[in-house]
Amino acid sequence: MTLRLFIPADAGALAVGAEEVASALGAAAARQKVAVDVVRTGSRGLYWLEPMVEVQTSAGRVAYGPVAASDAEGLLRAILADGAHALRQGLTEEIPWLKRQPRLTFARCGVVDPRSLEDYRAHDGCKGLERALALGPAATVEEVVQSGLRGRGGAGFPTGIKWRTVAQTPPQQKYIVCNADEGDSGTFADRMIMEGDPFVLIEGMAVAGIAVGATKGYVYIRSEYPHAAATMEAAIAAARRGGLLGDRVANSSFAFDMEVRVGAGAYVCGEETSLLDSLEGKRGLVRAKPPLPAHKGLFGRPTVINNVLSFASVPIIMDKGGAFYRDFGMGKSRGTVPIQLAGNIKYGGLFEAAFGITLGELVDDVGGGTRSGRPVRAVQVGGPLGAYFPRALFDTPFDYEAFAARDGLIGHGGIVVFDDTVDMAKQARFAMEFCAIESCGKCTPCRVGSTRGIEVIDHIIRGENRAANTALLEDLCHTLKFGSLCALGGFTPYPVMSALTYFPEDFGAPPRLAAE
Ligand SMILES: Cc1cc2nc3c(=O)[nH]c(=O)nc-3n(C[C@H](O)[C@H](O)[C@H](O)COP(=O)(O)O)c2cc1C
Numbered sequence: 001m002t003l004r005l006f007i008p009a010d011a012g013a014l015a016v017g018a019e020e021v022a023s024a025l026g027a028a029a030a031r032q033k034v035a036v037d038v039v040r041t042g043s044r045g046l047y048w049l050e051p052m053v054e055v056q057t058s059a060g061r062v063a064y065g066p067v068a069a070s071d072a073e074g075l076l077r078a079i080l081a082d083g084a085h086a087l088r089q090g091l092t093e094e095i096p097w098l099k100r101q102p103r104l105t106f107a108r109c110g111v112v113d114p115r116s117l118e119d120y121r122a123h124d125g126c127k128g129l130e131r132a133l134a135l136g137p138a139a140t141v142e143e144v145v146q147s148g149l150r151g152r153g154g155a156g157f158p159t160g161i162k163w164r165t166v167a168q169t170p171p172q173q174k175y176i177v178c179n180a181d182e183g184d185s186g187t188f189a190d191r192m193i194m195e196g197d198p199f200v201l202i203e204g205m206a207v208a209g210i211a212v213g214a215t216k217g218y219v220y221i222r223s224e225y226p227h228a229a230a231t232m233e234a235a236i237a238a239a240r241r242g243g244l245l246g247d248r249v250a251n252s253s254f255a256f257d258m259e260v261r262v263g264a265g266a267y268v269c270g271e272e273t274s275l276l277d278s279l280e281g282k283r284g285l286v287r288a289k290p291p292l293p294a295h296k297g298l299f300g301r302p303t304v305i306n307n308v309l310s311f312a313s314v315p316i317i318m319d320k321g322g323a324f325y326r327d328f329g330m331g332k333s334r335g336t337v338p339i340q341l342a343g344n345i346k347y348g349g350l351f352e353a354a355f356g357i358t359l360g361e362l363v364d365d366v367g368g369g370t371r372s373g374r375p376v377r378a379v380q381v382g383g384p385l386g387a388y389f390p391r392a393l394f395d396t397p398f399d400y401e402a403f404a405a406r407d408g409l410i411g412h413g414g415i416v417v418f419d420d421t422v423d424m425a426k427q428a429r430f431a432m433e434f435c436a437i438e439s440c441g442k443c444t445p446c447r448v449g450s451t452r453g454i455e456v457i458d459h460i461i462r463g464e465n466r467a468a469n470t471a472l473l474e475d476l477c478h479t480l481k482f483g484s485l486c487a488l489g490g491f492t493p494y495p496v497m498s499a500l501t502y503f504p505e506d507f508g509a510p511p512r513l514a515a516e
């Protein structure tokens, strides 16, 4: 009998010892004379259980975690006996945290071998592409429009409308660009897809290429993601060998191929026009719009630029239909959103949910509160440019419009939790400092305003002319918000002003009344 084990090779699992666990289990198997077949998967996203080892049984996969290398000998013995062990979590699919998620985009992540096209096909892969080929380009674009999918990179722009714009430009060389810069704090969903289910991204980009008439794609990956880049490279090579990419995609008359490009490490290179400059080999500098990338993008050609999660959502939309996908969600936020729970949180990880779940449910119920056990004081949603929400706003549903109505943003779906030891004046200062460091320097409000912002916050923290300096900070934030060329300068006021509004006591002012 050969024992089938699944051990993540995801960077998050590797960081907590997955490689050591894999070799210790291999050595234990040799000592106990057991034949094992180890599949290196991505992560299921239950990071507090990583390294999580799964075992194939007749009832399904059974999970054990968090496993240490020193557990290997005993764990293997337990698996070979009746399976009982202190680290046993039961059938993976029955773990309540996982079971309550509608996993549409992340259905295969942590399940399949990310380097095997055969495994991808065996788990419903390529069905979306097949349907897109059967429907043809125009109907494919309309299916994506109908799904209600909005860009998962941050701005929430309707993906189908973007594709339609590129499709309607006259035939010429067009490009598909995937934004895998994933610079937001507390986010890791793009990385998980690239390391755990890279073919879903390749399939989504190929569908985009066919839909808009583009034959070439690029995945722009941040340099901090070497595992993701390596897995993508391997998957692209396998996709070429398997006929998913090349001159005749899946034996059709459409050609599409793609390449990986690794960035040099700048937050602003996640901004789409700056990313295009960087892809062209220049310094990443934000371009003024218009022209839109859809009209004049990479090398001046019509370009679809989407986030990893936007492309990765396309195969299931094409397979099950736009109506199936838009059935999930609320208001104008349709489908599911991969939420990343991070910071000081007990159960951190990837939680895919239909839009509409509230912030409170995510932090208290799903996340289990803080890891430190202290009360939650603030959460920052949407990366470094997102607002800090106090408990009073925990009834906000995950919905683009609901967050915007409260001067917040969903961004890329990252939630960073802070307990009651956080100093919100320092967090506000950090937001300005981040903007000053990462500014591309093209426009004055951001380039100069962020540095002046740090100085003004320092004056407030030191108690110097507090009222006048607070008014000055508000005025400066107004200028940044309305005078900046891109959202780096334009959104920095969100974390700053939310800290000032909801946590005035940290700036030396009287606390807000509960009813305010
Ligand atoms: C400063 C800044 C950084 C950004 N970083 C990212 C990023 O890392 N990943 C991403 O997908 N979008 C990022 N965006 C949003 C992109 O500009 C763009 O909206 C996105 O790539 C469009 O794809 P989508 O419609 O699929 O979301 C950033 C925007 C700004 C202003």
Ligand code: SF4
Pocket: 268, 286, 438, 439, 440, 441, 442, 443, 444, 446, 447, 484, 485, 486, 487, 488, 489, 490
């Ligand atoms: S807001 Fe900042 S990052 Fe954006 S264009 Fe202006 S200087 Fe560059």
